C-alpha cells in the first residue's frame with residue numbers, strides 16, 4: 262500500500278483510511294518449494310528480495326504434492342510488479358517461479374440454514390439456524406446451545422462448510438468444473454486480472470520515444486533546420502523555450518534511467534549473490 266495519497270481534493274482536506282487487510286489480489290505465490298525447507302526459512306529468503314513481503318503461508322491442496330507452494334502478500338506496489346516482472350525468486354540454492362495468486366472459486370452458501378447452493382434471500386427455512394448445532398437460533402440460543410457441530414450438508418459432526426466434508430468437496434468439484442466450462446465457452450474470463458497486471462506493467466515500463474531525443478547534428482542539410490532557428494527576437498525566445506523543453510525532457514529521461522539503474526542495483530544487492538562493480 263502506497264503512502265502517496267493526496268491530503269486534499271479540490272481544496273477540501275481529506276483523510277485516507279487504509280484497509281487493515283491487503284486484498285488477495287496483491288498476493289503472490291512462490292511455487293515448487295522443496296518440502297524440506299521450513300516455512301520460516303522460505304519467508305526469510307523471500308524477505309531478502311522483497312522487503313515488504315508479509316504473511317507467508319503454505320497453500321493447502323486437496324491432493325498430495327511433492328513440493329509446496331507458498332502464498333505471501335506484498336505491501337509495496339512497486340515491489341509487487343518488480344517481482345512479477347522478474348517472475349523468479351531465489352530460495353535456498355534454487356531459483357523458483359513466482360506467479361500471481363488466483364483466489365479459489367467461492368462457494369455460495371446460505372447464512373440462514375448453512376446449506377450450499379442458495380443464499381438467505383432464497384431460503385425456504387422458516388427460521389434462522391445456529392451455525393453450530395443447526396437448532397433454531399432464538400434470542401436465548403447462545404445460552405442453550407450445546408456446541409455440538411452438525412453439518413447442514415451431510416448431517417455429520419462437523420461445521421457445515423468444513424473443507425473435509427465429502428458433500429462440500431463434491432460441491433466444490435462441481436463448481437470448479439462449471440467454472441472451467443464457462444471459461445472454455447468464453448462466458449467467463451478468468452485471466453482478466455493477469456492481463457490487467459501485464460498492461461499495468463507495460464505502462465510502468467520506460468518506452469523509448471524517438472522524438473524525446475532529436476538529433477542535435479543534422480545529417481541531411483537539405484531538410485529544414487530541426488531547431489527552426491530564425492533571427493527574429495520573438496522566434497529566438499520560442500526556440501529557447503523549445504530547447505529548454507527538450508533539455509527538460511532529456512533530464513527527465515536520464516532521471517528515469519538512473520532510477521531504473523538504482524532499482525536494478527537494489528535488486529541485485531538484495532539477491533543471494535552480491536556483485537561488486539569494478540569500473
Ligand SMILES: [Zn+2]
Pocket residue numbers: 371372373374375376379380381383384385386
Ligand atoms: Zn437456506
Ligand SMILES: [Zn+2]
Pocket residue numbers: 391392393394395396402406407408
Ligand atoms: Zn446451536
Ligand SMILES: [Zn+2]
Pocket residue numbers: 412413414415416417419420421426427428429
Ligand atoms: Zn458434512
